[in-house]
Amino acid sequence: xxYALCFLLFVIGxxxxxxxxxxxxxxxxxxxxxxxxxxxxxxxxxxTGGAAPIIDKTCxxxxxxxxxxxxxxxxxxxxxxxxxxxxxxxxxxxLALIISICVRTYxxxxxxxxxxxxxxxx
Amino acid sequence: MSVPxxxxxxxxxxxxxxxxxxxxxxxxxxxLLANLATIxxxxxxxxxxxxxxxxEIGKWSIPLGINLVLDGLSCLLLxxxxxxxxxxxxxxxxxxxxxTAKSKYLCLFxxxxxxxxxxxxxxxxxxxxxxxxxxxxxxYALVGFGCEHEELEASxxxxxxxxxxxxxxxxxxxxxxGNTGSLNMAYISKAIQGSGLNAGLGFALCLFIVGFGLxxxxxxxxxxxxxxxxxxxxxxxxxxxxxxxxxxGVYALARVVFNVFGISVPISxxxxxxxxxxxxxxxxxxxxxxxxxxLLAYHSISQMGYxxxxxxxxxxxxxxxxxxxxxxxxILGGLFHLVNHAVFKSLLFLTxxxxxxxxxxxxxxxxxxxxxxxxxxxxxxxxxxxxxxxxPPFNGFWSKLILVVAAVQAGFWGIAAVTVLxxxxxxxxxxxxxxxVFLGELPENLRYVKENKNSMLVAMxxxxxxxxxxxxxxxxxxxxxxILDPAVKVLTDGxxxxxxxxxx
Amino acid sequence: MAIFYILLLFILxxxxxxxxxxxxxxxxxxxxxxxxxxxxxxxxxxxxxxxITQIVVEVLGLIILIRATISRDLTFISGDREFFGVVVSVxxxxxxxxxxxxVLRTLPDFGTPAFVAAAQNCDLPAPAAxxxxxxxxxxxxxxxxxSAVILDFRAYDTLGEATVLFTSIIGAxxxxxxxxxxxxxxINE
Amino acid sequence: MEQKQRNSNVAQKEKIxxxxxxxxxxxxxxxxxxxxxxxxxxxxxxxxxxxxxxxxFAGGVMIAxxxxxxxxxxxxxxxxxxxxxxLALKLACAGTLAFAAIAVAGFFYGPDGFFWNFIGQEWLxxxxxxxxxxxxxxIMLAELAVGVIVAAAIFxxxxxxxxxxxxxxxxxxx
Numbered sequence: 011x012x013y014a015l016c017f018l019l020f021v022i023g024x025x026x027x028x029x030x031x032x033x034x035x036x037x038x039x040x041x042x043x044x045x046x047x048x049x050x051x052x053x054x055x056x057x058t059g060g061a062a063p064i065i066d067k068t069c070x071x072x073x074x075x076x077x078x079x080x081x082x083x084x085x086x087x088x089x090x091x092x093x094x095x096x097x098x099x100x101x102x103x104x105l106a107l108i109i110s111i112c113v114r115t116y117x118x119x120x121x122x123x124x125x126x127x128x129x130x131x132x
Numbered sequence: 133m134s135v136p137x138x139x140x141x142x143x144x145x146x147x148x149x150x151x152x153x154x155x156x157x158x159x160x161x162x163x164l165l166a167n168l169a170t171i172x173x174x175x176x177x178x179x180x181x182x183x184x185x186x187x188e189i190g191k192w193s194i195p196l197g198i199n200l201v202l203d204g205l206s207c208l209l210l211x212x213x214x215x216x217x218x219x220x221x222x223x224x225x226x227x228x229x230x231x232t233a234k235s236k237y238l239c240l241f242x243x244x245x246x247x248x249x250x251x252x253x254x255x256x257x258x259x260x261x262x263x264x265x266x267x268x269x270x271x272y273a274l275v276g277f278g279c280e281h282e283e284l285e286a287s288x289x290x291x292x293x294x295x296x297x298x299x300x301x302x303x304x305x306x307x308x309x310g311n312t313g314s315l316n317m318a319y320i321s322k323a324i325q326g327s328g329l330n331a332g333l334g335f336a337l338c339l340f341i342v343g344f345g346l347x348x349x350x351x352x353x354x355x356x357x358x359x360x361x362x363x364x365x366x367x368x369x370x371x372x373x374x375x376x377x378x379x380x381g382v383y384a385l386a387r388v389v390f391n392v393f394g395i396s397v398p399i400s401x402x403x404x405x406x407x408x409x410x411x412x413x414x415x416x417x418x419x420x421x422x423x424x425x426x427l428l429a430y431h432s433i434s435q436m437g438y439x440x441x442x443x444x445x446x447x448x449x450x451x452x453x454x455x456x457x458x459x460x461x462x463i464l465g466g467l468f469h470l471v472n473h474a475v476f477k478s479l480l481f482l483t484x485x486x487x488x489x490x491x492x493x494x495x496x497x498x499x500x501x502x503x504x505x506x507x508x509x510x511x512x513x514x515x516x517x518x519x520x521x522x523x524p525p526f527n528g529f530w531s532k533l534i535l536v537v538a539a540v541q542a543g544f545w546g547i548a549a550v551t552v553l554x555x556x557x558x559x560x561x562x563x564x565x566x567x568x569v570f571l572g573e574l575p576e577n578l579r580y581v582k583e584n585k586n587s588m589l590v591a592m593x594x595x596x597x598x599x600x601x602x603x604x605x606x607x608x609x610x611x612x613x614x615i616l617d618p619a620v621k622v623l624t625d626g627x628x629x630x631x632x633x634x635x636x
Numbered sequence: 637m638a639i640f641y642i643l644l645l646f647i648l649x650x651x652x653x654x655x656x657x658x659x660x661x662x663x664x665x666x667x668x669x670x671x672x673x674x675x676x677x678x679x680x681x682x683x684x685x686x687x688i689t690q691i692v693v694e695v696l697g698l699i700i701l702i703r704a705t706i707s708r709d710l711t712f713i714s715g716d717r718e719f720f721g722v723v724v725s726v727x728x729x730x731x732x733x734x735x736x737x738x739v740l741r742t743l744p745d746f747g748t749p750a751f752v753a754a755a756q757n758c759d760l761p762a763p764a765a766x767x768x769x770x771x772x773x774x775x776x777x778x779x780x781x782x783s784a785v786i787l788d789f790r791a792y793d794t795l796g797e798a799t800v801l802f803t804s805i806i807g808a809x810x811x812x813x814x815x816x817x818x819x820x821x822x823i824n825e
Numbered sequence: 826m827e828q829k830q831r832n833s834n835v836a837q838k839e840k841i842x843x844x845x846x847x848x849x850x851x852x853x854x855x856x857x858x859x860x861x862x863x864x865x866x867x868x869x870x871x872x873x874x875x876x877x878x879x880x881x882f883a884g885g886v887m888i889a890x891x892x893x894x895x896x897x898x899x900x901x902x903x904x905x906x907x908x909x910x911x912l913a914l915k916l917a918c919a920g921t922l923a924f925a926a927i928a929v930a931g932f933f934y935g936p937d938g939f940f941w942n943f944i945g946q947e948w949l950x951x952x953x954x955x956x957x958x959x960x961x962x963x964i965m966l967a968e969l970a971v972g973v974i975v976a977a978a979i980f981x982x983x984x985x986x987x988x989x990x991x992x993x994x995x996x997x998x999x
Binding site: 138145149152189190192195196197198230231232233236237239240243246247250258259262263265266269270272273276277278279280284287307309310311312313314315316319322323326330331332333334335 | 735736738739740741742743744750751753754755760761762763764765767768788789790791792793795796797799800802803804806807808809810811813815816817
C-alpha cells in the first residue's frame with residue numbers, strides 16, 4: 011500500500027510535466043517525481059521495527075567486539091540509502107542547471123509560459 | 133598491453149577538473165591539454181581492441197563493489213566515442229573562438245566524454261545511471277552554450293525530457309532492485325533466469341525502453357532532438373548526433389534488453405516497430421527542412437532507426453529460434469551502421485559548422501555556389517552525403533547492404549523494401565543539400581567567403597578518410613574478426629553474459 | 637506504521653496543491669512541505685543520513701527556486717494546455733497508474749527489505765546488502781554503514797556524483813555568463 | 826498597459842537589488858554569531874561522517890549555508906571580498922581533483938588498485954572492532970574532499986544566482 015501511494019506521487023509529478031505550461035511548474039513536476047523515486051527506494055529497504063544502519067557500542071558484543079546478531083537481523087538496508095544519497099545530489103545539480111536555464115530564458119523572452127516561447131517550429 | 137579500465141574514465145575526468153583553473157590567459161594551454169586527452173583516449177581505445185576483461189573497483193568482488201566490463205560491444209562504442217571526440221575536439225580548437233568561456237566549454241566537453249565512457253564500460257546498473265547523468269547534464273549545458281533565444285529554448289526542452297527519462301530509468305532500477313536484490317547486471321540477469329520475468333520486471337523493462345528510447349530519440353519520443361542538436365555549437369552537434377544518442381540510448385537499451393533481461397518475441401517486435409517508425413518519420417520530416425543543421429538532425433532520427441531495426445531483427449530471429457547466421461548478420465548490419473553513422477553524421481555536422489562559420493548562416497536558401505570558394509569543405513561534405521545515402525564505395529553502403537541482405541534472407545521482404553525506400557529518400561534530400569549549398573549561384577554577400585583554417589580542415593579530412601576506408605571493416609576478414617564480430621557475439625550470446633562475468 | 641500513512645497523505649495533498657495552484661510562490665512553498673515531510677519520513681524509516689541531507693538540500697533548493705520565482709514580478713500564472721491534450725494525458729496516466737498497481741504487488745511486502753526476500757533464492761550468493769550489514773564494519777572500518785557503502789564499496793558512484801555536481805555548477809555559470817559570443821572582428825583575427 | 830507593467834517590473838527589481846545589499850542590524854548581528862556555529866557544525870558533520878549520521882555531503886552544504894547566511898545578511902559584495910567566485914571555482918576544482926587523486930593513488934599499489942582503500946588495510950587486518958576516530962582509511966579523506974567540493978559548488982551556485990542581473994534593455998528590444 012505505501013508503494014502504491016508512492017507511485018501515485020510519481021504519476022502526479024508526471025502529470026504536472028505533461029500538462030502544465032509554466033516552466034517553473036514543469037520543474038516542480040520533475041522535483042515531485044524525484045521525491046517519489048527517492049521515497050520508493052528507501053521504502054524498499056525498510057524493515058518493520060528496524061534499526062538505523064549505524065553501529066555504536068550497543069551493537070557490539072561486550073567481550074569479543076563482534077557485531078551482535080540482533081543488529082544483523084534488525085538493521086535496515088544501507089544500500090538503497092546510499093543510492094538515494096547519490097540521487098539527491100544529482101537532483102540538486104540538475105535543479106541548479108535547469109533553474110539557470112529558466113532564469114536566462116525569462117530574461118530573453120520575458121515570460122515563463124512555454125506556449126509563448128516558440129521560436130523553434132515542429 | 134592491457135590498460136586498466138578506469139583509465140578511460142579517469143583521463144577525461146582529471147583533465148576536465150584541471151581545465152577551469154586556466155582562465156582567459158591559459159586558453160591555449162587548456163586547448164592543448166584537452167586535445168591531448170582525447171588523442172590519448174583514442175590511442176588507448178585502439179590498443180584495447182579485441183580484449184575482454186572485467187575490472188573490480190576497489191578490489192571488492194562483484195556483488196559487493198562495482199565492476200567495469202570491457203567486451204566486444206563496449207570496445208566498439210569506445211572506439212566510436214574516442215574517434216568522434218578527437219575530431220570534434222580538433223575542430224573546436226578554432227571554431228569555439230567565436231564564443232567566450234572556452235576553457236569551461238572544453239571542461240564540459242571532456243566531462244561528456246567521461247560520462248559516455250563510463251556508461252559504455254559500466255557493469256553495474258546504478259553506476260550506468262550515474263554516468264548517464266554526467267553525460268546528459270554536460271550535454272544540456274552545452275546545447276545552451278550560445279545563450280541565445282533558440283538555444284535556451286531547445287536546452288530547456290531537452291533538459292525536461294531528459295530528466296523525465298532519467299527518472300523513468302531510476303524508477304526501473306528501483307523496481308529491479310526490489311525484485312532481485314541486486315544492482316550488478318550479471319547478478320540481475322542470473323536472478324531473472326532463475327525466477328522468470330514476472331510482472332514487476334516486465335514493467336521495469338517497459339520503463340527502461342521508454343527511458344532509453346527518450347535518450348536515443350526514437351520516434352514517439354523524438355520531440356527534443358530536432359531542436360537540441362541544431363542549437364548546439366557545431367562540434368557539439370557532431371558529438372550529440374554522432375555518439376551521445378548511441379552511447380546513452382541504443383547501447384544502454386541493447387545491453388539491458390539482450391544481456392540483462394533476455395530477448396523475447398514481443399520485445400523484438402517493439403524494437404522493430406520503433407526502428408521502422410523512426411526511419412520513415414525521420415526521413416520524411418527531413419526532406420522538407422530548409423535549415424541545414426535541422427535537416428541533418430532529422431536524418432539522425434532516421435538513421436538511428438536503421439540501427440534499432442537491425443538489432444531488433446536479429447533479436448526476433450534469435451527469439452524465434454531461427455537461423456543464427458542471419459540473426460548475427462542483421463545485428464552486424466545494425467552495429468556496423470551505428471559506427472558508420474557516428475563517423476559520417478559527425479562529419480556532416482562539422483561541414484555544416486564550417487559553412488556556418490564562413491558565411492554566418494545555415495539556411496539553405498541563403499547559401500549557394502560555395503563549391504569554388506570552399507573546395508575542401510565541399511569535397512568532405514560530398515563524401516559524407518554519399519555515405520549517408522548509401523552510394524557504393526562508401527561505408528554507409530555496406531551497412532545498408534548487410535541489413536537488406538539479412539532482411540531478405542530471413543524472409544522479411546517488406547522491411548527490406550522500406551530500408552531501400554528510405555535510403556532513396558535520403559539520397560534525394562542530400563542532393564538538395566548539395567544543390568543549394570555548393571552549386572547554383574553565389575549570392576552577392578558571400579562573394580568574399582574564404583575556406584576555414586587548418587585544424588578544422590584536418591578534422592574533416594580525417595573523418596572523410598574514415599568514411600572511405602571503413603568499408604574495409606567488413607571486407608577484410610581479420611579486421612572484421614577483431615572489431616565487429618566480438619561486438620555481435622556479445623548480443624547474440626544474450627544472457628550468457630552473466631555466466632561469463634561471474635566466472636571471470 | 638500509521639505515521640507513514642499520515643505523512644504520505646500529507647505529501648500527496650501538498651503535491652496536488654503544488655501542481656494545481658495558480659500562485660507560483662505557494663507552489664514552491666508546497667514543494668518545501670513535500671521535502672520536509674519527506675525528510676521526516678526518512679527519519680522514521682531509520683535513514684538518518686538521508687534525512688539530514690534531504691533537509692539541507694531542501695533549504696538550498698527552496699532558495700534557488702524562490703530566487704527563480706519571487707524575484708520576478710510574475711507569481712500568478714495561467715492554467716493548463718488545451719483541454720483535449722489534458723484529457724488524453726490524464727487517461728494515459730491513469731492507465732499507467734493502474735498498471736503500476738498490479739505490478740507493485742510483485743515486490744516483497746512493505747516492511748521486508750528487498751535483500752531479505754532475495755536471500756531466499758539459493759542459487760545466488762548472499763546479496764550485497766547482507767554482507768554490508770554483517771561485515772561492512774570489519775571490512776572498511778566505518779561504523780556508519782551508509783558511509784561505508786558510498787565511500788568505499790561504491791566509491792566510484794560517489795566520484796560520479798561529485799562530478800555531476802561539478803558539471804552542473806560549470807553548466808550554470810556557463811548559462812548565466814554575461815556575453816556569450818565574441819564580436820565579429822575578433823574572430824577573423 | 827504593457828509599458829506600465831514593465832515599469833513596475835523595473836521598480837521591483839531595483840527594490841530587490843537593494844535588498845541584496847543587506848538586512849537590518851538585528852539580522853547582521855545574529856548572522857555574524859550564527860555563521861561561526863554553523864561553520865563549526867558543518868566541519869563536525871564532515872569529520873564524523875563515518876561514525877555518526879551525516880557525512881561529506883550534508884556537512885559541505887552546511888558550510889556553504891553559513892556563507893549563504895552571510896550573503897543574505899550583508900549582501901553579495903561583502904561575501905565577495907571574503908570568498909570570491911573564482912576562488913570558489915578553484916576550490917571546487919581542487920576538491921574534485923583531490924577526490925580523483927584518492928582514487929588514482931590506488932594505482933601505486935598495482936594496476937587493479939583503483940579506489941582501493943590503501944590506508945586502512947593493516948589496521949583493519951589487526952583489530953576487528955574499533956569505534957575510533959581515525960580508522961576508516963580513505964573514507965575520511967574522501968569525506969573531506971567531498972565536503973570541499975560541495976561547499977564550494979553550492980556557494981558558487983547560490984552566488985551566481987543572486988548576482989545575476991537582468992538585462993532589461995534586451996528584453997524590450999524583442
